[in-house]
Amino acid sequence: MSNDRTMILGMHLGNGYGSQGAAWRFPGVDPANYASFDAQVRYAQAAERGKFAFLFLPDFPGLQGDLASESPQITLEPMLTLAAIARETARIGLVATGSTTFNEPFNIARQFKALDVMSHGRAGWNAVTTSDPGAAANYGQTIAPRPERYQRAHETIQIAQALWGSWQRDAWLQDTAAGRFADPEKIQPINLQGQHVASRGPLPIPPSEQGQPVIFAAGGGDNGIELAGRYASGVIGAAFTIEDARSQRAAVRDAARRAGRDPDEVKFFAGVMPAIGPTKRAALDRRVRLGEHSAPARVSYLGSMLGLALDARQLDEPLSASQLTIARASEFDPRSARALEVAREGWTLREILAHGVIDYHPTPVGTAAVTADHMQEWFEAGACDGFWVSIDVNEDGIDTFVDEVMPILQERGLFHHDYEGSTLRDHLGAPAQYGLDPRVS
């Protein structure tokens, strides 16, 4: 594949620290950042300096994780976080996750479109069905069966899109001389009635610079892929190998074709969680330090990935010759082959873990060029249209990525030097859409 297309990058924005669980206590990080909108704005500005196409905020309505030693993984609240960022950035896209199960379509449509207007056309909605029982309990509910959740998701997205189109583009006249505020003929109810949700409309919000927000999807499974193929302009993927990413991307593109769309309209983003340092040793030491407290508890899982009974006493030793002989990559975790490969290089267990082998994304470890190489390899293999980049510690890590990885990608002709447009649709190459109907603008 030639370099005539360039990769599109999103940056993962979470809790105000970074994606490593111990980021909150890393040197130089303010442990109060979980409640700091200043910090989030700073990180967003750093990403914008790096010409990231969008920020991606995961979300679920609840509190997860062991707060005794680790911070929550998500922002306090995604819409207010993005509202702050919208006012203090100018170009970067703003994609928040919102549940189709635990939100009324009118409310979610209104807030995303208000964000879209506020940001001058930079909003995207990652529409997820939410499958966490803890989240459901926060609404006095249990998780409904998948078909029902996806039925409601389709209805919710369709109603939201219809509401987004409830003012025609030229409905808002602003004609002070004639005293005509708007043309009521061009602001119409939608009257959509689904099995689970319904709305009359219209929404009280005129078009944004990109018409209406962009849909993202992040669901796995057949239902999730169908949803993505039908509505999404961006898909937040999770894959550990090029093969896996290619097949996920192909599935989404097929689903888009089945929905009558051009598959190039749906961009697939693979995750990457770089470990960057002046040398491989330095990059690894950074991760060793971040894993200092979590490593002992992770050893036994690492063992299960390698078919070995490992315990924390061996943390600072490599696998023995006899362990290496019997070690096998588990078929139950797609990260196992990589773990075995790293183990065979002779690293200690602590260092194997520091390679990110049981982290949430593939982790290139080394200089900035190693990360650039990883991204180039995936991109040129057709594994993705770009990446959502998850930074270990935001405070210094975003700048490192922007200052060191991006120039390499740019030099190789793989990444743009500046934003080509001003809206999220521009950044994604997503066609104009207004209301339910794609391409009607």
Added chain:
Amino acid sequence: MSNDRTMILGMHLGNGYGSQGAAWRFPGVDPANYASFDAQVRYAQAAERGKFAFLFLPDFPGLQGDLASESPQITLEPMLTLAAIARETARIGLVATGSTTFNEPFNIARQFKALDVMSHGRAGWNAVTTSDPGAAANYGQTIAPRPERYQRAHETIQIAQALWGSWQRDAWLQDTAAGRFADPEKIQPINLQGQHVASRGPLPIPPSEQGQPVIFAAGGGDNGIELAGRYASGVIGAAFTIEDARSQRAAVRDAARRAGRDPDEVKFFAGVMPAIGPTKRAALDRRVRLGEHSAPARVSYLGSMLGLALDARQLDEPLSASQLTIARASEFDPRSARALEVAREGWTLREILAHGVIDYHPTPVGTAAVTADHMQEWFEAGACDGFWVSIDVNEDGIDTFVDEVMPILQERGLFHHDYEGSTLRDHLGAPAQYGLDPRVS
């Protein structure tokens, strides 16, 4: 009553133009302001310069009014508007209206508490039941009977307050040395199950500088007053006479007493919509101009308030002697007595309307001193603890109020010279509250 207490002022923030329907086309006003967060931020900053205690944003989920000639009356979306304002102001309280009927308690609790953290303790929630059928239709519903709506309102407020208290004040340790992020013992589920709504919790949000948001209420009727007495620190009133305001205020205070609270904890705010000019004639001309297009259609209603059959042909004439003889204030509209009083002064129908006699609030017309006199009279008569001030045209009107009315009030010892504290609770004198239990901090 002596001047040892001072009045508390809130400023009404609506559509980006001002509270007069024709504000969008007034000279000097940008007709695009309905979609401008810059404009809202500017108005908020002007109010903060004037040491207003809070901004008050009415809301309902829908689109009302005749958009052919008039703008919508409310902001595009109140939470995102206040998020923008939170970042660009430092002291002023931020009170948004939110429906207890069309929001899940977990969602509304999360967003208001996120706003509270973002604003460093300045958020307030005006909890309303929403009685507009058009709003209900936006959720595929109809308006439930009042008892059911209020039952759900009680449950929703109680769950929100419990969620707000789900992190104890000292739960968030931020102890980097010991690696203790939080004390999980102090972050507990709430497990509240109502008839209409339920939630398990906890919320993913630590305390703000004021602990948790402040409750406001704006409902009329016995149910609304009971709700206000039970939860509210501020009541947004609508009254056209001192007597009416006094009796509303007394009813709210009685309800607070019945709920076991000190009635002084509930501040009652009367509305006022000043018409200010260098002279009475100039103030009136401003309103004549704003009413130029709406006046003809309002004449017949004015007639019904005066027991007369009036039509637009008489717009630029006063009532005739014979009309004055038979004119009677209608008992169906509390504004009628004032309309008759103004009519007897000999003004033309257009000018009578320009006195605001059928506007949403009492309208003192004249120099800044006339507005200050009105406010002083109401305040000293015990009709209110302060006002929510509705400005006719925000673009110049807020500055006029701040620069001309406030110094008079300050000179008379009726208004503070600066903020005494930094949170909305400070500004209102509302006691500390954390979780469901008042005064537990």
